[in-house]
Amino acid sequence: MTLETRLTDLLGIEYPIVQAPVGSATTSELAAAVSAAGGLGHLAVTWRDCEETRRAIRETRELTDDPFAVNLALDEATTVVDTDDHLETVLESGAPIVTLSFGDAAPYVDRIHDAGAVVTQTVGSAEAARDAVEAGVDAVVTQGLEAGGHVESEVATTALVPRVADAVGDEVPVIAAGGIADGRGIAAALALGADGAWLGTRFVATEEARVHDEYRRRLRESDETDTAYTTLFDKGWPGTPHRVLGNETLERWEREGRPPAGERPGERDVVATRDGEPIERYDEALATPDVEGDIESMALFAGQSVGLIDADQSAGAVVESLVAETRDAISGLPGRT
Numbered sequence: 001m002t003l004e005t006r007l008t009d010l011l012g013i014e015y016p017i018v019q020a021p022v023g024s025a026t027t028s029e030l031a032a033a034v035s036a037a038g039g040l041g042h043l044a045v046t047w048r049d050c051e052e053t054r055r056a057i058r059e060t061r062e063l064t065d066d067p068f069a070v071n072l073a074l075d076e077a078t079t080v081v082d083t084d085d086h087l088e089t090v091l092e093s094g095a096p097i098v099t100l101s102f103g104d105a106a107p108y109v110d111r112i113h114d115a116g117a118v119v120t121q122t123v124g125s126a127e128a129a130r131d132a133v134e135a136g137v138d139a140v141v142t143q144g145l146e147a148g149g150h151v152e153s154e155v156a157t158t159a160l161v162p163r164v165a166d167a168v169g170d171e172v173p174v175i176a177a178g179g180i181a182d183g184r185g186i187a188a189a190l191a192l193g194a195d196g197a198w199l200g201t202r203f204v205a206t207e208e209a210r211v212h213d214e215y216r217r218r219l220r221e222s223d224e225t226d227t228a229y230t231t232l233f234d235k236g237w238p239g240t241p242h243r244v245l246g247n248e249t250l251e252r253w254e255r256e257g258r259p260p261a262g263e264r265p266g267e268r269d270v271v272a273t274r275d276g277e278p279i280e281r282y283d284e285a286l287a288t289p290d291v292e293g294d295i296e297s298m299a300l301f302a303g304q305s306v307g308l309i310d311a312d313q314s315a316g317a318v319v320e321s322l323v324a325e326t327r328d329a330i331s332g333l334p335g336r337t
Contacts, residue, residue, distance in 0.1 A: 001327045007173040007196035010118065010138060011097060012067050014038030015323050016196030017186065018175060019203045019315070021071030021099065023047065023149060023301070024286040028056055030208035030315050032063035037319035040097070041066075046073040050081055050089040057093040069120075070095040073150075074103020078237040083108075091115040099141070102152060102240070106135035120175070124153025124160070126167035133171050140168060141198055144178025145229065148201045148303030150242045150284075153178075158192060165193025181305035183325020190330075199322075201303040206315040214295040215287040216312065218245055223307035233299035234261065236284040245300040249281055271297040 005016045019034040021044035031041030043060060045053040053070075060068055070090050074083055081089075087108055090098060098112050101122035112119040113136070121132040122141040129140045142164045144157030153160060157178040165174050176189035177198035186197040204211060205219045222245055229243050232250060244250070252265050259265075261282075269281040272293025279285045279298065287295050313321070 001331060003323065003326060005173065005190070005195040007139065007175060010173055011040055013040050015319065016190070017319060017322055018042065018069070018196060018198040020149075020177060020198050020200030021069070022200050022204050022209070024288050025204050025209045025211050027208055027210050028059035028063055030203065030206065030210075031060050031068045033208050033315035034203065034319055035064045035066035035068045037316040038323070039319045041068040041315075042099070043068065043070045045070055045086070045090065046078060047080055050086065053086065053089050054093050057090070057095055061094060067096050069097035069099050071099045071101065073101050074105075075237070075240070077239070078102075087111065091117060101141075102150070104135075105132055105137055109136040122152055122177070123164065124155065126163040129164040129167050129174075133168050137172065139173040139175060139195075140164060141175040141177055142194070143198075144176070146179030146243075146304040147177055148204075148227070148243045148306070149301040150237065150240050151178075151229065157189070161189060161192040161194050179303055179305050181303075181308040183322050183327070184329045185305065186322060186326045187329035187333075199305075201305050202309060202318060203315060204302070205309045205312060206318055207312055208315045210288050212287040212289050212291055212295050215300055218296075218300055219302060219306055219309055220311065222302065224304050227302055227304055227306060233282055233284045235280055235282050242284070242299070242301065243303055245302045245306070247296050247298075247300060249297045
């Protein structure tokens with residue numbers, strides 16, 4: 001059974017499966033492995049400087065000849081490099097696909113197209129999707145409320161995808177994100193009107209992802225009721241909602257009546273360090289392997305799909321499983337053989 005869609009045609013990939021740009025967890029090895037397996041691998045570079053970005057893109061190109069994407073978050077509250085300069089670095093380094101989130105893609109679309117690259121934008125509503133299409137993007141990503149990490153929408157994936165699909169019609173492909181971690185979810189996204197699926201939490205749990213062993217353990221052992229949608233971990237990216245695994249930091253804050261920033265319990269506690277630099281409680285820093293300290297108290301980003309993860313696998317094996325599961329799910333529908 002073929003899984004070709006408008007998205008696979010646009011991006012030059014075999015399967016409509018996209019590894020989300022999962023922040024500091026992304027590596028060249030992860031992106032290349034997903035792309036080599038027929039999906040679309042992804043690098044998140046917003047928190048890297050220009051030299052680090054060049055190196056990551058170069059290393060990914062050395063590992064695979066297949067297409068991969070590079071993501072930039074546009075919110076100035078979290079960027080470490082001016083977006084114009086960072087985008088220039090990304091394009092000069094030869095990124096074939098650029099994905100934009102948390103901001104307006106319009107000022108950047110022509111520059112990306114002029115460099116010969118494809119551009120997508122993440123949206124949280126049908127109106128935002130129409131605006132993105134009007135700006136000239138090649139595809140839109142609908143991120144539902146179920147998603148892990150920082151979240152752009154307050155609408156569930158099952159409600160958001162059909163609305164966006166109806167809003168953009170045949171103009172551009174739609175990629176569904178949020179709460180998807182297996183082939184049943186991918187098949188459901190396609191049935192809702194999407195042309196592909198964008199998975200984050202499932203790929204954070206892979207062997208190639210740059211995450212701490214304790215974080216990885218929590219992902220394996222958690223279920224769908226263990227996440228919280230909150231703005232609690234706001235040091236580093238204030239005001240942006242996110243979904244994390246429940247932990248003592250969250251529970252203590254809730255027990256004390258959810259006080260505002262500045263009055264939260266242990267506000268200035270240093271819970272961990274990275275290369276000697278402190279990570280305070282309520283910091284949005286990702287738990288990477290080089291972090292030392294109380295990992296459990298940090299922001300452990302995860303979507304509601306986390307209950308579908310029960311083992312560490314290589315990224316290539318995950319893509320292979322997703323493809324088989326999607327085919328099984330589609331062929332098992334009434335009227336399909």
